[in-house]
Amino acid sequence: MLPNKSTQPDSFWPQYKPGEVQALLNKDEQFHLWIENIADIITVFKADGTIFYQSASITRILGWAVEERVGQNIFTNPITHPDDVQAQQAFLIDAINNPNKIVTSTFRLQRKDGSSCYIEAIGRNLLHHPLVQGIVTTYRDITERMELEKRKEEFIRVASHELRIPITNLKGHTQVLKMMLEDHDAMEEPIEYLSIMDKQIDRLTRLINDLLDVTKISASMMDYKDTLFEVDAFIHNIVTLLQHISPRHTLRITGQSYATLCADKDRLAQVMINLIMNAIKYSPDAQYIDIEVASENGCVLIHVRDYGKGIPLPYQQKIFDRFYRVPDMDTESSSGLGIGLYVAREIIARHHGELWVESQPGEGSTFSISLPINTR
Structure with a gap:
């Protein structure tokens, strides 16, 4: 905020014409009022997690006075729900380690009366900016949502x-x-x-x-039952089953992993069926669906390739989001809820693996799975 004109000698403002100083002070006060009355909570942290600016909206939303939070460090004195402390701290650490990156998170903050509310947090590291020198975050109350x-x-x-x-x-x-x-x-x-x-x-x-x-x-209630099984036989059994269901396409298997996994066989079968059925659905005019199996650097690799229309680049990460469907997919079999790939990625993540897609419009798509080889 600009210094108060009434407390400064006229020599303090030599570069300004008469009237400009008051206009600047009015603008500064107007901006201050905007910030203090914004619906979200604005917090600015130092690099060590200490709060050096807190907007007045914290009182309206959480009941805490600004003075109670300025100077506090969220690593030692947070107002976060005990179960979400790690999530909030990881959010700030991510911002600290990645200047200019927009980081997001969701966690619960505790109100002064002891209740809690869900917060959607967005932060950006501007420690390097000479006029900011802090990590600017906004907290939005999303409890009702x-x-x-x-x-x-x-x-x-x-x-x-x-x-x-x-x-x-x-x-x-x-x-x-x-x-x-x-x-x-x-x-x-x-x-x-x-x-x-x-x-x-x-x-x-x-x-x-x-x-x-x-x-x-x-609800974090997904059930898993791990057993030992041979990957190659597992893949062959699924492909044989699906070949009978979809005789219009030829399902071709290449490669072997020679690996044994300790994992939830039924859940991984669910993933494979989803990927192969999607390949069939989105390449109705293609003759082949290729399934490649290999092992590399301690991981089992499985690739499912179709020869359909492909997925435009802007949608290739969004297709793993819950309920997301690529717009303008005019294939006759494009019905669905947009949850199969979301569930598939969650299952693979639970097994400490990765699921990703590579695609070119007009050339088809390849969905790939990487699973660490683990026998117990």
């Missing part, structure tokens, strides 16, 4: 559970009816219709299971 998200996920969880019972019954009756018609040498047409129904029920079941997995991931 998070509560709405929780209610939505609970609804999805309950609805998915309720849907599984009638879907299971419907599948059972469909299969029984199909067998009865086959035993009585019925016309092929009704049997074909029942086969189509059975496949659509399987598709609906996968969608329901994916929705349940999304809610489990959000």
